[in-house]
Amino acid sequence: MLSRTAENIFWMARYIERAESTARLIQMGQRMTILPGPIHREEWRSVLRVTGCDGLIDGDRAVAEADIVQLLLLDETNPSSIRSCMLRARANGRAVRTALTQDMWEALNDDWRRLEQYDVASARRNLAELIDWVKTRASTFRGAVETGQLRNEGHDFLRIGGALERAEMTLRLLDVKYYVLLPETAVVGGGRDHYQWTSVLHALAAARAYHHVYGGGDYSPWRIADLLVLNQQFPRSLSFCFGQIGWHLDRLAQAHGRRGAAHDTATMMLAELRDREGGEIFEEGLHEFVQNALVVTNRLSREIAQTYHFN
Template identity: 65%
Template sequence: MLSRTAENLFWMARYMERAEATARLLTMGQRMAILPGAHHRDEWRSVVRATGALNHFPEGAQVTESDAIAFLMLDLDNPSSIRSSLLKARANAKSARTMLTQDMWEALNEGWRKLDSYDVAEARQQLPALIDWVKTRVMTFRGAAHSGQLRNEGHDFLRAGSALERAQMTLRLLDIKYYVLLPETEVVGGNRDHYQWTSVLYALSGARAFHHVYGGTYTPWQITDFLMLNRLFPRSVAYCYDQLAYRLNRLAGWHDARAACHDTVREMVADLEKLDSGEIFRAGLHETVQNGLMSTNRLGVEIAQAYHFG
């Protein structure tokens, strides 16, 4: 496979996952913002911070819901906005068209300019419907790839890109919880703290799965363990790392060569396997999340180097 085609597939999957991740971040922000005292805690700044784009807003200025929607959903100058991500995913798909099934292409192409017609006020008014639309587009694309694409190296590049971006999404959602709670450590274990933690589960569609594992109890360390270490939940960091290791191992077989990325992903999997229940929360959630984000960023660079992305 041409390296350019591999790059298009890898980044197409990343952009689709990123669009869904940003939609889930907005859902998380809305749930946080309805709690008492949200205006003073500035939850929307926490949402923007989790995307790594806080430098776009002046220090000390409050970030409103309208600001977050404009920047994270509609702004074409923001390369990680939903609108930008969907447009770039489609552009990558056009360049790798022969590697996609018809259903995959239609999932990317249908309504691809939908967000062009919205201003901030309209998007804010219809935010739940727009978020559902984004999630449906991404899940339709994912389902089409799962059911119809050949299981060749192109599929492995697609799934590796998806797993890498999804791991980052889960880590960023956990980071929102950290930043929201940071100024108010006295509320740990209170009703608002409980609501915020369960909001993380709902944003990741993990509430039902968590209940199957832990029953009716919800504690911060259980939720952290579930989202970081549970190898059966497909949005957990551990599951995504396992997928990355599997896909990169297959790519090493296709190309009969290994590179730095293969060593890195093996270390990432091994480091999580060493952690015991409750250890992440005791050792420091923020530090663990930041280390995870640094590792995934490094892995992305090493994959690009190994397979000669442009």
């Protein structure tokens, strides 16, 4: 497979996953802002922070929902916005149209101009519907991949890109919880703390999985962290994502007859995750773990580009 084709497929998958994850992040921010608490809470700024967009708004003023809708949903010039991600995913897909099935292309192409119809005010009125639309588009694309795409190199690069983006956003969503709670350490274990942790589960479609693994309604923060980081069966956990990355990188290594730094990084990270015990990450410091893991995911992305000669 040509390096340019592989790169387009890799980034197409990342942009689709990023659009959905940003939608889930906005949804979680909404859930957190309805909680009673100190007037200076800045849940929306924490959402901007984990998307790398906090510098777009002056640090002296509070961030409002309207800012989030403009920057993370509608702004075509912001590479982290949903609109930008969906446009880029479509552009990547168009560049490799012959490598996609008809259903995959239709999932990318269907109603792709929809967000052009909205300004901030109308998007806010229809925000729940728009978030559901983004999640449905991503699910439709993944369904088309699952049922129609050949399990060839293109599929490997697509799965690696999607899993890497998903791992990164799971880590960033966990960091939203950290940033929101940081100024209010006195509420750890309280009602608002409980609601924030359940909001993380809902944002990652993990509430039912949590019940299956742990049962009951005891939403322990360390258990939630373990589910989202260490559980090898939950598809949005860091461990599951790195398992997928490693498996598809191994397939590529067999096809090309060589391994690179990316393979070593994925193997190392997966081994570290599987050596961890329950509760260990939370006890040692969730924020520190998340920051270190984000460094690894960013390095791995660069190493994949180097190994397979992305431009």
